[in-house]
Amino acid sequence: MMLIEETAVPEAALPLPEFKAHLRLGTGFSDDGIQDAVLDGFLRAAIAAIEARTGKILIARDFSWSLSSWRDRGGQPLPVAPVTAVTALALRDRADQTEAIDPALYRLEVDAQRPVLRPTGTMLPAIPPGGGAEIAFRAGMGSTWGDLPADLAQAVLLLAAHYYEYRNDTGLDGGCMPFGVTSLIDRYRTVRILAGGRA
Numbered sequence: 001m002m003l004i005e006e007t008a009v010p011e012a013a014l015p016l017p018e019f020k021a022h023l024r025l026g027t028g029f030s031d032d033g034i035q036d037a038v039l040d041g042f043l044r045a046a047i048a049a050i051e052a053r054t055g056k057i058l059i060a061r062d063f064s065w066s067l068s069s070w071r072d073r074g075g076q077p078l079p080v081a082p083v084t085a086v087t088a089l090a091l092r093d094r095a096d097q098t099e100a101i102d103p104a105l106y107r108l109e110v111d112a113q114r115p116v117l118r119p120t121g122t123m124l125p126a127i128p129p130g131g132g133a134e135i136a137f138r139a140g141m142g143s144t145w146g147d148l149p150a151d152l153a154q155a156v157l158l159l160a161a162h163y164y165e166y167r168n169d170t171g172l173d174g175g176c177m178p179f180g181v182t183s184l185i186d187r188y189r190t191v192r193i194l195a196g197g198r199a
Contacts, residue, residue: 003079006062006136013059014043015145015157022157023164039164046160049177050152054188055080058148058156060140062087068132073123075109075116080139081190083108083115087136094130101125108137113190155184 019039047058057063057080070076086108089101106124109116117124117135127133141148148156159181 001065001067001079004064004066006064009044009047009059009061011040013144014040015153016040016043018145019043019157019160022161039160042160042163042167043156045163046156049159050155050181050185051080053177053182054185055190056082056141056152056188057139058141058152059145060084060138060143062136062138065135065137066132067135069127070124070133073119073126075118076124076135078115078117078135078137078139081115082112082141083110083137083139085138086117087138088134089117089136090134091125091127092131092134093128098134151184152188155181158184 016036016039019042023039025035051057063080065079067076086103086106089103089106090098091101092098105120107118107120109118119125141152145153158178162178162181
């Protein structure tokens with residue numbers, strides 16, 4: 001399985017003024033914008049880290065997901081949430097020939113935690129042996145920064161500030177995330193039950 005981000009977070013959706021205020025950077029100087037590219041990078045990194053930890057897409061954009069088999073032909077859970085639209089479904093055979101599937105044959109079951117691609121009939125179309133399915137979809141909580149829940153927006157600013165403050169520190173453990181950030185995002189994490197345990 002491979003999830004590909006087809007479009008990036010638009011620059012206009014990044015909260016650069018809010019981040020500068022959060023960092024208490026000085027204003028009114030001739031070189032006010034000199035750090036904008038650096039701050040932009042830390043915001044994007046923080047958004048990506050929180051999306052990876054929660055499985056929730058913050059700013060709306062387009063994705064494609066390739067898989068070699070359905071988990072269940074009665075409905076395939078999608079890898080992230082919230083998904084607002086499935087824009088295309090295609091099947092690929094062993095020779096890499098693709099067949100677009102009629103949108104009338106499938107539908108999106110909207111769910112804040114685990115959206116599902118469902119057939120309009122009884123089963124999703126069969127994936128050819130040695131081939132795969134390619135699903136294109138749009139996901140995200142909103143198209144602008146103001147569409148985000150306040151706690152997630154605050155978590156992004158806190159994590160981006162953490163990255164900024166410790167940008168020269170190479171001694172942090174892998175996957176380090178400040179407690180304030182983890183407590184803000186915890187309720188958005190998807191809990192999966194596998195073999196009787198949490199995953």
